[in-house]
Amino acid sequence: MKILVCVKQVSVPGTYPAADKPPPGFRINSYDEYALEEALLLKERIEKTTVHAVSAGPERVTAVIKRAMEMGADQGMHIRYEQEEQLTPYQVATLIASYARDRQYDIILTGVMADDDMQMQTGQMIAGILGYPYASSVVSHEIREGRTMYVERECDARQRQCLEIEMPCVLTIQSGINRPRYPSLSNILRAKQQKIESINALDLPEARETEVRLFSPGIKPKGTILQGTRREKAVQLLEILHEKALL
Amino acid sequence: MRNKIAVIAQHADNRIDPVTYEAVSCALELCAGETSCIQIIVPGDRVEKVAQEISGETGIDTIALENELLKIYNAEAYTSALVTFFRQRAPGYILIPHTSVGYDFAPLLAIKLEASCITAVKQVNGSDGTTAFVHEVFDGRLYAEVVSKTKTTVITIQPGAWEPLGRQPGKSGIVETRNVTVNPGKTRTIAFRQSDYQGAALANSEVIVSAGRGIGKKENLSLIYEVAKLFPRSALGCSRAVCDAGWLEYSHQVGITGSTVSPKLYFAIGISGAVQHITGIKGAQVIVAVNSDPAARFFTIADYCIVEDLTQFIPTLVEEFKKKYGSFSK
Ligand SMILES: Cc1cc2nc3c(=O)[nH]c(=O)nc-3n(C[C@H](O)[C@H](O)[C@H](O)COP(=O)(O)OP(=O)(O)OC[C@H]3O[C@@H](n4cnc5c(N)ncnc54)[C@H](O)[C@@H]3O)c2cc1C
Numbered sequence: 001m002k003i004l005v006c007v008k009q010v011s012v013p014g015t016y017p018a019a020d021k022p023p024p025g026f027r028i029n030s031y032d033e034y035a036l037e038e039a040l041l042l043k044e045r046i047e048k049t050t051v052h053a054v055s056a057g058p059e060r061v062t063a064v065i066k067r068a069m070e071m072g073a074d075q076g077m078h079i080r081y082e083q084e085e086q087l088t089p090y091q092v093a094t095l096i097a098s099y100a101r102d103r104q105y106d107i108i109l110t111g112v113m114a115d116d117d118m119q120m121q122t123g124q125m126i127a128g129i130l131g132y133p134y135a136s137s138v139v140s141h142e143i144r145e146g147r148t149m150y151v152e153r154e155c156d157a158r159q160r161q162c163l164e165i166e167m168p169c170v171l172t173i174q175s176g177i178n179r180p181r182y183p184s185l186s187n188i189l190r191a192k193q194q195k196i197e198s199i200n201a202l203d204l205p206e207a208r209e210t211e212v213r214l215f216s217p218g219i220k221p222k223g224t225i226l227q228g229t230r231r232e233k234a235v236q237l238l239e240i241l242h243e244k245a246l247l
Numbered sequence: 248m249r250n251k252i253a254v255i256a257q258h259a260d261n262r263i264d265p266v267t268y269e270a271v272s273c274a275l276e277l278c279a280g281e282t283s284c285i286q287i288i289v290p291g292d293r294v295e296k297v298a299q300e301i302s303g304e305t306g307i308d309t310i311a312l313e314n315e316l317l318k319i320y321n322a323e324a325y326t327s328a329l330v331t332f333f334r335q336r337a338p339g340y341i342l343i344p345h346t347s348v349g350y351d352f353a354p355l356l357a358i359k360l361e362a363s364c365i366t367a368v369k370q371v372n373g374s375d376g377t378t379a380f381v382h383e384v385f386d387g388r389l390y391a392e393v394v395s396k397t398k399t400t401v402i403t404i405q406p407g408a409w410e411p412l413g414r415q416p417g418k419s420g421i422v423e424t425r426n427v428t429v430n431p432g433k434t435r436t437i438a439f440r441q442s443d444y445q446g447a448a449l450a451n452s453e454v455i456v457s458a459g460r461g462i463g464k465k466e467n468l469s470l471i472y473e474v475a476k477l478f479p480r481s482a483l484g485c486s487r488a489v490c491d492a493g494w495l496e497y498s499h500q501v502g503i504t505g506s507t508v509s510p511k512l513y514f515a516i517g518i519s520g521a522v523q524h525i526t527g528i529k530g531a532q533v534i535v536a537v538n539s540d541p542a543a544r545f546f547t548i549a550d551y552c553i554v555e556d557l558t559q560f561i562p563t564l565v566e567e568f569k570k571k572y573g574s575f576s577k
Contacts, residue, residue, distance in 0.1 A: 011385070089354070090364065117384050117391070119366050121354040124322075128358030133323060133433035136351045155347035156503050158442045161320070166433040176491035208363035209400070212379060213392040219542045223534075223550035233553055234564040237535065238571060240551060244533060246454065246512045247477065247572075 001049040003039045004105040006096055006126070007032045007068050009061040010116040028064040031111025033071075033180035035173040038141075039109055040072045040181070046143070050074045052105075056095045058082055062196055069191035070183035076194070081201040086117065088207045093125030095201050101130060107149075108170045112137050123172035134170040135163060139177050143167075251284040252277055253338045255329070256309075257346055258289065258297050259320070259439070266344035268411035270404045271305055274342050275412065276371055277378065282307050282418070286338070290328050292318035295424045306418025314429040319439070322352040323432025330359045331427050337362070337399040345403035347504070353403045362399035367522075369408035387522055387544050406503070407526050444497035446506030448482045454512045455531075457484035457501055458494075461517020461538065461557060465494040470561040471516060477568050484508070486518045502527035517557050520544030537561075 012025035036053065043049040053068030055061045056079035065076035079095050081087075087095075100108060110123035120136065127134035139160070140152045153161040154174050183191075226233040241247045252274045257264040271287065278284040287309040289298045298311035312332055316324045333341075337360050343349040345367045357364035370381035372392060379392040380402060449455060456475040458468060475481045484501040485494070501508055502524040509530025516537045518524060525548055528534065536549035539556045546552045553560065 090357070093358075115386070118382065118386075119364075120350045121357075121364055121366060124351070124354035125358050125364075128355040134355075135322075135434065137347060153347065153351070154442075154504055155439065157507060158444065158446065158505065159347075160440050160442050161347075162437040162440060163321070164435045164437060169433075176487065176497075179493065206396075208357075208361075208397045209365055209393050209395045211391050212394050214384070214389055215392070216388065217390050219544075219547060221546045221552050222548055223546075223552055225546070225552045225554065230555055230560055230563050231567065233555065234560065234567040237551065237553065237564065238567055241512070241535075244512075246533065 001042070001046055001107070002103070002105045003042060003049065003051045004100055004103075004108045005032070005036045005039045005051060005053050005068065005073065006108065006110040006122065007036065007053050007055045007064045008092075008111070008114050008116075008122075009055060009057060009064040010114060026060060026063065028067050029111050029114050029116075031113050031115070031173065031175055032064075033111075034175050034177055035109040035111050036068055036071055036073065037178045037180040038171075038173050039107075041178060042107075042143075043072070052077055054079065054096060054099060056081065056087065056092050056201060058084060065196050066191055067183070069194060069196075070188045071181060072184075072187050076196040078196050078198040079201050080198055081204055086211070087204075088209060089117070089119050089121035090125055090208055091205055093122050093129055094203070094205045096122075097126050097129035098203060099199065100126070104168075106167050108132070108168070110170070110172045112172045112174045120172075123170050127170035130168075130170075132168050132170050133165045134172070135161075135165055136172040137174045138171045139174050141171065251338055252286070252340045252342060253333075254285060254287045255341065255343045255349070256287055256289040256297070256301055257344045257348060258291065258294070261297060263297060263301060264344065264346070265411050266346060266404070266406045267301065268304070268413075269406065269409040270342045270344050271307065271412045272409040273368075273371065273404050274340070276409070277340060282420075286310060287420075288312055288329070288332070290317050290325055292316075295422065298422050298424070302420040302422045304414050305412055306415040306420050308420040309422050311422070311424040312427050313424060314427050316429040316431055319436045320348050321432070321434055321436040322355055323434050324429050325352050326355045326359060327430040327432065328427045329356055331429070332425070333360060339399060341399065341401045343401065343403045345405050349403045353401050357401040360399050360401070361397065362401050363395040363397045364401045365393050365395065366403040367405045368402050369405040383522060386519065388542070405522065407522075407529065442497070444500075446498055446500070446508075449484055449499070449501065449506040449508050452480065452482035452508070452510050454478040454481035454514070455484040455501070455508055455510045456481055456514045456516070457486070457518060458489055458516055459486040459518030460488035460492070461519075462489070462494075463517075463558070465492075467558065468494060470557065473565050474514060474516065474561060477565070478512075484513075486521070486524050515545055515549070516561070518545055520546075520548065
C-alpha cells in the first residue's frame with residue numbers, strides 16, 4: 001500500500017506574524033502530526049506499506065518534510081515554489097493533486113485543519129480535484145476487504161458519521177486519534193542521509209480569493225479583571241461566588 | 248436581481264438546526280435585507296415539510312431538493328445534487344453553516360463550481376463596493392479579511408457569529424419541491440450514531456470546573472479536583488486538548504464536538520478559549536477564567552478574569568476557602 005501524507009509548515013504557535021515582522025519560527029502543523037502517525041500505524045500493520053510525506057512551499061518547508069522523515073516517513077517530497085506569501089488551500093490542493101495524480105497512492109492523509117489559516121479545505125479539495133472520495137475529521141478507520149475502508153467522522157455534539165469509502169481516498173485526520181510519536185534516533189540518522197525529492201511547482205493556479213488584511217481583533221475583556229495580589233484575587237473571587245450563591 | 252444568495256439549510260430527522268437561521272441572517276446582511284435575493288435550499292429525501300417550516304419562519308423562498316440518496320448526509324451525494332441544481336445559474340454566494348456537515352462538503356462544492364471558498368466566516372465587511380469576509384487565523388489571535396475573485400463564492404458561516412433570524416410574521420415565501428439527479432459516488436453513509444463517550448454528567452450540572460492544556464501535566468488535575476470540591480455539586484469538564492493528551496476521557500470534553508453545557512457557573516482553568524470550545528458554553532450564566540496570559544481569548548467572554556499562574560493561584564484559592572469555611576463543602 002502507498003500512503004501520501006501532506007504536511008504543512010506553520011508559524012510557531014504563540015508567536016504570530018505581525019504584518020511587518022517575519023515569523024520568528026516554524027513548525028509542523030499539529031494536526032498533520034496525527035495524520036502522519038496514522039500512516040505510520042498503518043505501515044506497522046500492513047506489509048509492504050510505504051509512507052511518503054509531501055509539502056509545498058519555499059525552501060524552508062523542507063524542515064517539516066525532514067521532521068516527517070525523522071518520525072518515520074520513508075520518503076520526502078518537496079513541491080517547490082519560491083514566493084513567501086501563503087498559498088490558498090485551493091492552490092496547495094492543486095499542486096498536491098497534480099503531484100499525486102499518476103503516483104498510485106491508495107490513501108492520502110492530511111490534518112483536519114491548519115493551525116495558521118484554520119480553513120479545513122485542503123484535504124477535501126485534493127479529493128475533489130482527483131475525483132477521489134474523502135472523509136473529513138476522521139477519528140477511526142479500518143481497511144475492509146477489497147478496496148474499501150470503514151471510516152468514522154467526528155461530528156458536532158458527540159455524533160459520529162459512519163461511512164464506507166472506496167480507495168483510493170483522502171482522509172483528513174482529527175486530533176486525538178493517536179499520540180504522535182517522537183522521532184527515533186535511527187530514523188533521525190536515516191533522515192539525515194536521505195535526500196528529499198524536489199520538483200518545481202510549474203502549474204500554480206491563480207488564487208480564487210485573496211487575503212487583503214490581517215489584523216488583531218484586540219482583547220476586550222467582557223467582565224471584571226480581578227486586581228491585587230494573588231491572595232486578594234482569591235478572596236475577591238470567593239466573595240463574588242458567595243454573593244452569587246454559587247458556593 | 249433574484250436569487251443572488253443561496254443558503255443551504257442544515258437539518259436532520261425533520262429537525263432544522265438553528266444555525267440555518269444564523270446563515271439566513273448573514274445572507275440578509277449581504278443583500279441589505281432584500282429577501283427576494285435569497286433562496287434557501289433544503290437537500291434531502293421528502294423534506295417538503297422542512298422547507299415549508301423554514302419558509303414559514305423566514306418568509307423566504309425555499310426549495311426542497313429531493314432524492315432518495317439524500318436521505319442521510321453524504322458529501323458526494325449532497326454536492327452532486329447541489330451542482331446539478333446550480334448548473335443553470337450559480338448564485339453569487341452560497342452560504343453553508345460551518346458545522347461538521349457544512350465544512351465537510353463546502354470545499355468539494357467549491358471545486359465543482361470553480362468557486363472560491365472561505366470558511367468559518369464570522370463577519371462581513373464592506374467598503375467601496377467590495378465585500379470582505381473575516382475569519383479567524385492563528386487560534387483566533389488574528390483575523391484575516393478575505394476577498395473573493397470568482398463569480399461564485401462558497402462560504403461557511405461560523406455558528407454563533409450571527410443572531411438567528413427570528414420568525415417573520417406576515418411574510419411568506421414560495422416553497423417548491425424539485426427532484427434532482429444524484430450521482431451516488433464512492434462513499435456510503437451507513438449511519439450517524441452517538442459516540443461512546445457521553446456527557447450526561449456535564450449536561451445537567453450547575454457548576455462545571457474545567458481544565459485546559461494550561462495545567463501542563465496530568466498530575467496537575469489534582470488542582471482541578473480541589474477546585475471542584477469547593478462546590479457542593481459540580482462536574483469536571485475540559486478542553487479537547489486535555490482529552491487528546493489522554494489526561495481525561497472524552498466524556499469530559501466541552502465544546503462543539505463535545506458537550507454543550509449551560510451551568511450556573513463555568514470555571515475555566517488554563518483554557519485558551521478557542522471558538523470550538525466557547526461555542527459549547529454559550530448558555531453558562533457566570534464564567535470565571537484563570538489564565539496566565541492576559542491576552543487569552545477566554546477573557547473576552549468571561550465575567551471574572553483572573554490573570555494568574557494556575558499552579559500558584561489554585562492552592563491559594565483553596566487555602567482561602569478553608570480559612571473562610573473551615574473545610575470542603577463535600
Ligand atoms: C473540528 C474541530 C473541532 C473541535 N472541537 C473542540 C471542542 O469541542 N472542544 C474543545 O475544547 N476544543 C475543540 N477543538 C480544539 C480547539 O481548536 C483548541 O485546539 C482547543 O480547545 C485548545 O485547548 P486548550 O485551550 O486547553 O489549549 P491551548 O489552546 O493550548 O491553551 C492553553 C491555555 O493555558 C494557558 N496557560 C498555560 N500555562 C498556564 C498556567 N501555568 N496558568 C494559567 N494558564 C496557563 C495558556 O495561556 C493558554 O491560554 C476542535 C478543533 C477542531 C479542528
